[in-house]
Amino acid sequence: MFKRTLLIGCLSFMAFSNLASAESDPKKWPVVRESFFGDRPMAEAPFISFTAPRRAESGAQVPLEMMVDQTQADANAIKTIYLLVDSNPIPLTATYHLTDKLGKFKLSTRIRMEMDSYIRAVGETADGKLYLASVEIRAAGGCGGTVDGDEKEIRAAAGKIKLNVESPVKLGEATQTTFMIKHPMRTGLQRDLVSQGFVPAFYIQKAAFTYNNEKVMDVDIGVGTSEDPYFRFNFTPKAPGVLAVKATDNEGKEFSQQTEVR
Numbered sequence: 001m002f003k004r005t006l007l008i009g010c011l012s013f014m015a016f017s018n019l020a021s022a023e024s025d026p027k028k029w030p031v032v033r034e035s036f037f038g039d040r041p042m043a044e045a046p047f048i049s050f051t052a053p054r055r056a057e058s059g060a061q062v063p064l065e066m067m068v069d070q071t072q073a074d075a076n077a078i079k080t081i082y083l084l085v086d087s088n089p090i091p092l093t094a095t096y097h098l099t100d101k102l103g104k105f106k107l108s109t110r111i112r113m114e115m116d117s118y119i120r121a122v123g124e125t126a127d128g129k130l131y132l133a134s135v136e137i138r139a140a141g142g143c144g145g146t147v148d149g150d151e152k153e154i155r156a157a158a159g160k161i162k163l164n165v166e167s168p169v170k171l172g173e174a175t176q177t178t179f180m181i182k183h184p185m186r187t188g189l190q191r192d193l194v195s196q197g198f199v200p201a202f203y204i205q206k207a208a209f210t211y212n213n214e215k216v217m218d219v220d221i222g223v224g225t226s227e228d229p230y231f232r233f234n235f236t237p238k239a240p241g242v243l244a245v246k247a248t249d250n251e252g253k254e255f256s257q258q259t260e261v262r
Contacts, residue, residue, distance in 0.1 A: 024116040024136050028086040036082070036092065037122070037130060045131030047071075048078075048121050052135050059113045059142030061226050066121055068098075068105040078105070078123035078131070085224055087117035089143055089189060093224030101216045103174055107233040110226035112142035112187070143224070147186065148193040158183045159255035163245055169261055174234040179207065181247055181255065187223040204229050205250045211261075212241035237261050 033042070051065040070077045081096040093111050111119075116138045123131040159181065166176040181204060188201030203223050209216040216235050237243075244258035 024118055032086055032091050040130055042130040042132050045123055045133050048123055048133035050135040052137055056137055056139035059139040062111050062113050062139050064111055065108045079126050080124040082122040084120045085113055085117050087115045088224050093222050095220040097218040099215055101235050103236050110230050112224050112226055113139040114143040115140050143187050144189045146193045147190045147199050154184055161255055161257035163257045163259050165259055165261050172238055174236055176234055178232045180228055180230045182228055185227045203250055204247050207245055207247045209245050211243050
């Protein structure tokens with residue numbers, strides 16, 4: 001159902017964006033909001049916050065940090081976060097499915113931005129309440145452009161994972177984890193440098209993190225995530241074990257990595 005809503009949202013937004021200017025425009029959000037969430041009530045969320053540059057050096061690699069203070073949230077903690085970029089051709093950048101192993105959620109990532117835009121984090125509780133936080137960033141050119149390089153080498157390198165847990169680890173306390181996977185994250189809107197035809201979308205679609213075979217976080221990843229997807233987040237290991245991640249791309253290939261936590 002949500003995939004169908006996503007498609008409708010993308011088509012509606014692309015039609016709207018042809019009429020819009022390149023500057024951040026608050027009038028775009030009602031269109032995006034209705035496309036993805038319909039008329040569901042949505043409250044402002046002071047307990048969801050961003051750390052981000054006012055102006056990014058590159059629209060292809062925009063650093064962004066999100067924080068959720070679950071102690072200030074509604075009686076039901078935030079279980080899902082939708083990250084959207086108002087002015088991107090495909091606004092939904094990623095969806096984060098959270099668990100209590102993350103504690104006070106804090107995540108750093110890198111996203112793509114096609115033009116100046118408001119970034120939105122919509123948090124959803126287990127009982128369906130929606131909460132909104134926003135930040136404005138100036139950036140350009142991250143979704144389209146041209147691509148080149150040796151296709152065979154690019155595909156051979158795709159899927160290589162780095163998964164690190166900061167040491168020393170203190171069991172029962174927040175532990176910083178860094179994940180990065182080598183991948184071109186082609187948007188489907190880029191053109192081949194030689195032929196000038198559109199290059200098919202090719203991107204990491206999901207990353208599932210587990211600790212001792214129990215879910216820590218699932219991320220549904222969209223093409224608004226930058227090349228070589230990167231997530232830095234905290235989780236709380238209560239006992240020694242194994243942190244593992246399995247990633248899949250839109251062509252059905254699977255990639256995995258794990259690391260011991262002592």
